[in-house]
Amino acid sequence: MFYREAGDFNTSYPEDSQTFPIKFDRYRYYVxxxxxxxxxxxxxxxYWANAVFVPFLIYAIAAIGLNILTGYCGQVSxxxxxFMAVGAYAVYKLMTSFPEVSMLIHVPxxxxxxxxxxxxxxxxxxxxxxxxxxxxxLAAQFFLVWLFNKVPWFYNYSASGQISSPxxxxxxxxxxxxxxxxxxxxxxxxxxxxxxxxxxxxxxxxSVGRKWMAIRDMDIAxxxxxxNPMMAKLTAFAVxxxxxxxxxxxxxxxxxGAAEVGESFGIDKSFLVLFMVIIGGLGSIFGSFAxxxxxxxxPVLLKNVFVGFLGWPTDLAAHLQxxxxxxxxxxxxxxxxxxxxxxxxxxxxxxxLWPFPH
Amino acid sequence: xxxxxxxxxxxMAASPVMADLVFPSLSYRTGPYAANGIPFAxxxxxxxxxxxxxxxGIGGVPTKVIECETGYNTEKxxxxxxxxxxxxxxxxxxxxxxxxxxxxxxxxxxxxxxHTMGYGRTSAKNGKVFSNVFNYPANYWDGASHAVNHIMxxxxxxxxxxxxxxxxxxxxxxxxxxxxxxSKKHGFELTLIPVDHPGQEQKSQWLQIRxxxxxxxxxxxWGVMNQVAIQEAANIRFPMENxxxxxxxxxxxxxxxxxxxANGYKALTFHNLGDDYPLYDDLRKYVVDAxxxxxxxxxxGTALYNRGMYAAMLAAEAAKTAQELSGQxxxxxxxxxxxxxxxxxxxxxxxxxxLPNFGPTFKVSCENHGGDGLGAxxxxxxxxxxxxxxxxxxGSDQDVIQGLVDEDSAAFAAESNIDEGCK
Numbered sequence: 179m180f181y182r183e184a185g186d187f188n189t190s191y192p193e194d195s196q197t198f199p200i201k202f203d204r205y206r207y208y209v210x211x212x213x214x215x216x217x218x219x220x221x222x223x224x225y226w227a228n229a230v231f232v233p234f235l236i237y238a239i240a241a242i243g244l245n246i247l248t249g250y251c252g253q254v255s256x257x258x259x260x261f262m263a264v265g266a267y268a269v270y271k272l273m274t275s276f277p278e279v280s281m282l283i284h285v286p287x288x289x290x291x292x293x294x295x296x297x298x299x300x301x302x303x304x305x306x307x308x309x310x311x312x313x314x315x316l317a318a319q320f321f322l323v324w325l326f327n328k329v330p331w332f333y334n335y336s337a338s339g340q341i342s343s344p345x346x347x348x349x350x351x352x353x354x355x356x357x358x359x360x361x362x363x364x365x366x367x368x369x370x371x372x373x374x375x376x377x378x379x380x381x382x383x384x385s386v387g388r389k390w391m392a393i394r395d396m397d398i399a400x401x402x403x404x405x406n407p408m409m410a411k412l413t414a415f416a417v418x419x420x421x422x423x424x425x426x427x428x429x430x431x432x433x434x435g436a437a438e439v440g441e442s443f444g445i446d447k448s449f450l451v452l453f454m455v456i457i458g459g460l461g462s463i464f465g466s467f468a469x470x471x472x473x474x475x476x477p478v479l480l481k482n483v484f485v486g487f488l489g490w491p492t493d494l495a496a497h498l499q500x501x502x503x504x505x506x507x508x509x510x511x512x513x514x515x516x517x518x519x520x521x522x523x524x525x526x527x528x529x530x531l532w533p534f535p536h
Numbered sequence: 537x538x539x540x541x542x543x544x545x546x547x548m549a550a551s552p553v554m555a556d557l558v559f560p561s562l563s564y565r566t567g568p569y570a571a572n573g574i575p576f577a578x579x580x581x582x583x584x585x586x587x588x589x590x591x592x593g594i595g596g597v598p599t600k601v602i603e604c605e606t607g608y609n610t611e612k613x614x615x616x617x618x619x620x621x622x623x624x625x626x627x628x629x630x631x632x633x634x635x636x637x638x639x640x641x642x643x644x645x646x647x648x649x650x651h652t653m654g655y656g657r658t659s660a661k662n663g664k665v666f667s668n669v670f671n672y673p674a675n676y677w678d679g680a681s682h683a684v685n686h687i688m689x690x691x692x693x694x695x696x697x698x699x700x701x702x703x704x705x706x707x708x709x710x711x712x713x714x715x716x717x718x719s720k721k722h723g724f725e726l727t728l729i730p731v732d733h734p735g736q737e738q739k740s741q742w743l744q745i746r747x748x749x750x751x752x753x754x755x756x757x758w759g760v761m762n763q764v765a766i767q768e769a770a771n772i773r774f775p776m777e778n779x780x781x782x783x784x785x786x787x788x789x790x791x792x793x794x795x796x797x798a799n800g801y802k803a804l805t806f807h808n809l810g811d812d813y814p815l816y817d818d819l820r821k822y823v824v825d826a827x828x829x830x831x832x833x834x835x836x837g838t839a840l841y842n843r844g845m846y847a848a849m850l851a852a853e854a855a856k857t858a859q860e861l862s863g864q865x866x867x868x869x870x871x872x873x874x875x876x877x878x879x880x881x882x883x884x885x886x887x888x889x890x891l892p893n894f895g896p897t898f899k900v901s902c903e904n905h906g907g908d909g910l911g912a913x914x915x916x917x918x919x920x921x922x923x924x925x926x927x928x929x930x931g932s933d934q935d936v937i938q939g940l941v942d943e944d945s946a947a948f949a950a951e952s953n954i955d956e957g958c959k
Contacts, residue, residue: 338706356641492605493565
């Protein structure tokens with residue numbers, strides 16, 4: 179009733195192959211975009227921007243990046259934290275070396291630099307797979323953190339080894355530094371996340387994405403039908419690195435403002451993004467958003483409920499938060515191993531048949 | 537999401553704005569740094585509870601401590617800052633150098649003072665650049681100088697080998713530049729030995745120390761790293777009297793796990809230790825016995841409890857100063873900032889509070905947000921189970937430090953387009 183294709187006729191091929199072939203779905207998508215771009219910027223405040231929306235959007239970009247690599251191409255990566263650090267340090271060096279160039283150029287450039295680095299670390303994937311590849315990317319994680327700690331050039335020789343983002347604007351609107359308005363932070367992240375999602379969605383629908391999925395499903399079979407495994411794997415690493423680099427760049431410059439590689443881009447980050455992808459749903463762009471929302475919003479929600487509503491001691495709340503979040507992750511993985519995206523898919527199927535499910 | 541909206545809206549609605557003097561406590565009672573975070577947070581909160589219970593607040597206005605758990609994590613620290621700043625927070629004391637670096641630009645933009653007592657960015661001592669950041673009474677670079685001075689007082693330092701075991705973060709890296717300058721000046725050899733967060737595994741670092749046999753070890757550690765380092769030092773039979781920690785590596789929790797072997801370990805401090813003060817009688821009477829103590833209420837008299845209490849005391853004194861300066865009882869963050877800049881701690885004031893001889897006297901000014909940098913050396917007596925001061929409060933090598941402060945703060949001013957000057 180709510181969600182069906184009856185009366186929704188596609189009369190041309192482009193219509194038939196569009197991203198949201200069902201009218202209801204398409205309108206829902208436009209409504210979400212309209213709310214995100216036209217409503218939220220006007221009502222957002224510092225707390226909502228810094229605690230909820232900006233981290234959610236940035237992690238969503240990172241999750242899309244990892245999802246391309248792990249979910250679509252089947253290459254497990256534990257190096258996301260280190261790769262985000264590459265994006266962060268790249269954008270820092272660019273911002274401080276070329277202050278007059280717009281951030282709208284620096285951030286994608288940082289993404290490209292990260293893509294290059296990630297591709298290099300992706301080379302072992304041509305020989306090894308599965309757990310062995312995971313260990314190789316884990317090595318990348320530790321190497322990159324060590325590198326950014328060890329070589330002072332990366333942090334411009336500052337005494338504490340911290341990098342902090344100077345004030346930069348885009349068309350006169352300040353988007354980094356302490357004087358940034360909440361809405362500006364939010365909008366800049368939203369623009370990047372929207373572009374990233376559209377690009378990722380279309381890549382995965384096209385021939386590139388099909389090659390990735392062929393490699394994921396069975397690499398020998400893919401090779402036999404003419405997919406070049408080297409190209410497919412390396413493009414997956416490069417595209418994934420590009421998005422993760424953008425996420426790292428925004429994470430440092432817009433969200434944190436000051437960062438230290440060991441703490442901000444440690445192994446925890448790699449696992450956090452991996453959890454997002456697994457909980458959200460491997461091989462789904464929507465899943466990247468759902469997973470990021472789950473992992474970012476749930477702790478904030480639990481904290482507000484436990485401490486704000488119930489007035490419990492903060493240490494108890496913090497420990498309970500781990501227990502509840504961990505428990506939910508386990509429950510999710512047992513009940514729905516394909517993640518939140520699969521739940522959403524099932525809900526849509528149910529709605530299509532409603533009120534006569536069978 | 538809707539529920540969160542409701543939750544936040546309810547919190548916002550439930551908290552009266554500007555009615556109390558709000559002192560947020562960005563504490564950490566969980567994670568690898570909890571052993572050190574808990575006593576500090578308890579001391580901070582208990583002192584304000586005491587003021588409320590005994591005096592009805594500061595100048596008749598009740599105080600309110602909003603606790604927010606950061607887990608020593610910068611992202612959570614920022615979230616805590618954003619969540620509490622709207623409630624009229626007067627001063628932030630995050631007890632984390634990482635969070636401090638995040639907050640320095642934010643508090644400056646929002647006009648809220650930040651007090652980083654013995655931690656944070658050392659060059660914030662220069663109030664002409666860092667208008668909203670205070671780090672009195674002493675800072676990391678003072679600490680490095682104290683440690684070197686103490687080693688010098690025990691014999692000729694020239695040609696000695698000194699190792700710095702440090703937390704591989706902004707915190708641990710702070711003293712490196714000072715120590716390098718000092719090593720040039722005094723002719724000792726400096727070895728840097730980083731320990732990565734959280735520092736539970738230090739076998740290779742202490743193997744290196746065993747191999748290179750430095751004459752002295754200076755430690756800038758925090759949390760679980762301290763206990764492990766002291767245990768490892770005991771395991772390689774490193775002479776404890778040649779092992780000296782910064783004030784953040786000198787709490788009971790750090791030395792107790794090593795038992796008798798920790799006997800003789802030294803740590804710096806910028807305030808006195810123990811609970812032999814009149815204020816403690818009041819604390820026991822009004823707070824602990826009344827069942828209003830923060831946490832488990834079992835930390836009284838420990839080194840970090842004293843430090844948390846001292847931090848709260850300095851904040852309360854600054855609030856008093858602000859009330860006197862402005863003539864207003866209810867304070868804004870801007871008034872609080874002025875109060876902190878005009879703060880003067882005298883022996884009479886401390887005696888009146890019930891903490892005679894507790895810390896050095898100092899006076900804050902716009903040019904000097906860092907106090908005089910006095911510090912003393914404490915030594916652990918494992919049989920008695922207590923710290924005792926073995927030196928008086930001594931000054932640090934300001935010739936070296938002031939130059940570095942000026943250099944670093946000028947770099948920050950240039951980086952963030954700040955015009956130096958006093959308001």
